[in-house]
Amino acid sequence: MPSFISTERLRFFINRLHERLWVRPLATCLLSIAAALAAKLADDTELGAILPAIKPEPVETMLSIMAASMLVIATFAVSSMVSAYASASSTATPRSFSLIIGDDKSQNALSTFIGAFIYSIVALTALKNGYFKAAGHFTLFVLTAIAFGVVIITFVRWMDSIARLGRIGTTITKVEQATAQALVRRKDAPTLHGVPVLPQVHGWVVFAPSVGYVQHIDLAALQAWAEKTDGRVVIAALPGTFAAPGRELACISTRSGEIAESDREQIIQSFQIGNDRIFDDDPRFGLVVLSEIACRALSPAINDPGTAINIIGTLVRLFVLWNEPAKAEAEAADEHIPKYDRVEVPEIFVRDMFDDAFTGIARDGAGTVEVMVRLQKALQSLALIGDAPMKEAAKHHARLALERARLALNLAQDLAVVRHAAAFVKTDTSSKHSRDVSSDENHDH
Incomplete structure (x- = not known):
């Protein structure tokens, strides 16, 4: 095997580290220890004669307050994050867990709280043992004041984030963003x-x-x-x-x-x-996860068709993104020269992506008229703006959804509304049927 590590493989491992809760707190702890001991460097300079004199008692008081409160706040942060993770798994789908646990604001907040705790313990221990002199006391006071400011700002911002973390809307947004990134990467490089x-x-x-x-x-x-x-x-x-x-x-x-x-x-x-699928290089997985969220919302236990309708709109945005031109013409010309000319890679098919996205929603929402109407309108939009494969896939799923609605809807008026929304498919089918009949008549003559 080659000794180098490719950019894509490096990105893959960095993303896996991003999903580990211990990585950022560990890095912050090491930086905190270095910052607490770095105040000693000021004692080796002539800054002691210039800087204001700071008694160690106020600094000791500030560090004691920080040491006593940060561990409590860090514990509170962990419990809040665990509750958010459990909420995301129960209300959305367990497959979204990796995205929720990789939330930047929550990881930064936890790292800040733990890092401040470690910093206060190390600095307080060094201060009580006479490790610092006059310049070190002033430097430590400044570092402690900065640490207090960072903790307060982080806590305020994190409270706004944790109130939304794990909610169904936030989870859908995170899944959409991860799926969009995977779709763009695959669209720009269909054969990787x-x-x-x-x-x-x-x-x-x-x-x-x-x-x-x-x-x-x-x-x-x-x-x-x-x-x-x-x-x-x-x-x-x-x-x-x-x-x-x-x-x-x-x-x-x-x-x-x-x-x-x-x-x-x-x-x-x-x-x-x-053991699990991940979002990075698998755009179809994101579509599956969104479909799972919609199917769970349509279950009798939850009965939330509004979330399913929201998911349908999200899927339309993603397929519109997939249908957009990959790159500018100058960049597209460079794509004709593959980086890996000895590796043959199959492309993913739009039909398979539509199966991942809409099959479950059409099955579980067949008995809900508002969901089926929105699904037909979404498929019609994709049929109008998409290329030939997307148009055919949209019409195919529109026919399947209409048939499922026919079998599930008990009220004739509801079925009529769905049929009206699916008129674009019936028109094409009728036109095709007319052409076939005309061809048969010509053949008979």
């Missing part, structure tokens, strides 16, 4: 900067070593292997694919036709397989 899959693929099949989901593919490593062996790699499992022993990950080939066991291991190591 590789080349499209060519027909008649032959080679040695590499299977998954464990059960899980493909989370990330290191195409740079695959390209390096292919250049070294003068071979090619055909990706068979995109991020989000369920992997299991016997499930194909890739098909590899070399000019010599020989594949060593070490080559298979290198290919396998380029596929990051985990």
Whole structure:
């Protein structure tokens, strides 16, 4: 394997660290210890004769107050965050947990509170043992005043954030943002900067070593292997694919036709397989999560069609984003030169994305007239603005949704409203039927 770490792989691991609650508090604790002891550096200069004289007692009082209160506030912050995480899992979907736990404001607040506590303990211990002199006392006083200001500002901002964290609206927004980022990355690189899959693929099949989901593919490593062996790699499992022993990950080939066991291991190591799907490189997962939130809102226990209607609007925004031009023309020209010309990667299909987004909503909302009307209007909008594959997928799901509504709605008036909203599909179907009849008549003549 190459000794370098690709940018995409580095981004993947940084995002995984971002989901760990201990990373930022640990970094803040180390900085706090360094700041508390850095006040000693002022004693080694001539600042003592210039700076105002500060008695150690006021500084000791401030540090004692901080040490006594910060641990309590940090404990309160943890309990509030845990409650928000539980609320997000119960009201939205457990699949959104990774986004909620990665909330920047909550992690920064927790890190600030713990860091202030560690700083006060270390500085108070050093102060009581006579570690500082006159210049150190003044520097420590300034650092403590700054720490108090940072804590107060962070606490005020965090209270506004924690009041919304875990709420259904905030969760939907976070899922939409994560899905939009994944969609933009895939739209700008439909084949992940590789080349499209060519027909008649032959080679040695590499299977998954464990059960899980493909989370990330290191195409740079695959390209390096292919250049070294003068071979090619055909990706068979995109991020989000369920992997299991016997499930194909890739098909590899070399000019010599020989594949060593070490080559298979290198290919396998380029596929990051985990227990859960993640949002980074899997735009379809975001659509699935949004659909799950809508389906839970439509369940009899919750009965919240308004949330489902909100999700439908969110899905329309995401598909409109997907349909927008990928890049400027100058940048698009550069995309014709793939970074990984020895790695063949399949593209994701709009039809599959529509299945992920709308199938569950149409099934669980079939008996709710307002949801079905909004769904038909959303599909009509996508059919009007989308390209040919999106137009066909939208009409296909509009027909399925209309049929589900026909079977679920008991009131004829409700069904008539849904049929009126789906008139764009019926018109196309009628036109097609008329053309078919005309063709048959011409054929008979």
